Each structure stands twice: as C-alpha cells, then as structure tokens.
Amino acid sequence: MISKANIDExxxxxxxxxxxxxxxxxxxxxxxxGLTPPAVAERVKKMEDLGIxxxxxxxxxxxxxxHQLKAIITLRAFMGKLKPFLEIVxxxxxxxxxxxxxGNENIVMEVVLHDQFHLxxxxxxLIQYGETRTHIILSNVVSNAPISKNSQG
Numbered sequence: 620m621i622s623k624a625n626i627d628e629x630x631x632x633x634x635x636x637x638x639x640x641x642x643x644x645x646x647x648x649x650x651x652x653g654l655t656p657p658a659v660a661e662r663v664k665k666m667e668d669l670g671i672x673x674x675x676x677x678x679x680x681x682x683x684x685x686h687q688l689k690a691i692i693t694l695r696a697f698m699g700k701l702k703p704f705l706e707i708v709x710x711x712x713x714x715x716x717x718x719x720x721x722g723n724e725n726i727v728m729e730v731v732l733h734d735q736f737h738l739x740x741x742x743x744x745l746i747q748y749g750e751t752r753t754h755i756i757l758s759n760v761v762s763n764a765p766i767s768k769n770s771q772g
Contacts, residue, residue, distance in 0.1 A: 691754040
C-alpha cells in the first residue's frame with residue numbers, strides 16, 4: 620500500500636500554483652509563496668522525485684481538433700473478456716481515460732469522437748467484449764479541479 624506523503628504548507632501552496640498554471644516560472648511561484656526561485660525549484664524537484672508531482676500535460680480542445688462528440692461509455696465485460704479488453708483498450712485512439720471500476724460494470728471510459736457515426740463504429744468494436752452503456756457529455760461542469768490540502772479526508 621502506498622503511504623500518504625507528508626506535505627507541508629509551502630508545498631501545498633506550490634502545488635496550487637502549479638495546478639493553476641504549470642508553465643509559470645519558479646520566480647513567479649516564489650513571489651506567490653515567499654521563497655526564492657532556487658528554493659521553489661528544489662521543492663518541486665523533491666515532489667517530482669517522491670511521485671507527488673506525476674507529470675505535466677497539455678490540455679487540448681477536442682472540439683477544435685475535430686472531435687465533436689465526447690462521451691462516457693461503461694462496459695460490463697462478458698465472462699473471460701475482461702483481461703483481453705484491458706489490453707486492447709490501450710490501442711483505441713478514441714479513449715482518453717479508462718478506469719476499472721466496482722459495481723455492475725467493470726470499465727468506464729471517456730472517449731472523444733468525430734460524430735455519431737464514429738460513435739456507432741466505436742461501439743461496434745466494443746460489443747465483442749461486453750455490454751455497453753453510452754452517455755453523451757453535454758457540457759463540462761468540473762474538469763481537473765486542483766487537489767488541495769482541504770480535499771484530504
């Protein structure tokens with residue numbers, strides 16, 4: 620089991636700054652939290668080394684890249700089909716997030732698609748692995764909300 624990292628107040632402030640804008644300079648973060656840029660850099664490096672900061676990503680607009688549909692698809696795998704699905708799903712370019720879950724379904728996927736015809740073809744690829752349910756996303760209410768000290772249980 621992975622133990623919870625001991626994160627002090629300054630590191631929480633640095634994490635908030637990075638989650639707001641990971642491209643800002645250490646000097647800017649330092650002004651925000653009251654540290655020198657080298658001190659911020661050292662703390663960030665340590666949090667990266669400890670695995671607290673897992674990486675940095677670019678957020679890309681699915682609509683502006685030609686993917687007009689975004690959906691959540693759940694899958695209830697047929698007997699003996701879960702393991703093969705867990706391997707093949709990694710090759711599906713439509714899948715931007717995939718989670719193995721508890722409950723009636725085994726899998727929940729977030730997918731981006733060009734249109735409803737693309738959605739139909741994608742579902743056709745899935746039906747050999749199990750029963751699917753599709754939920755088209757109408758709007759984004761909360762996305763990548765920052766993890767903060769106050770969100771700890």
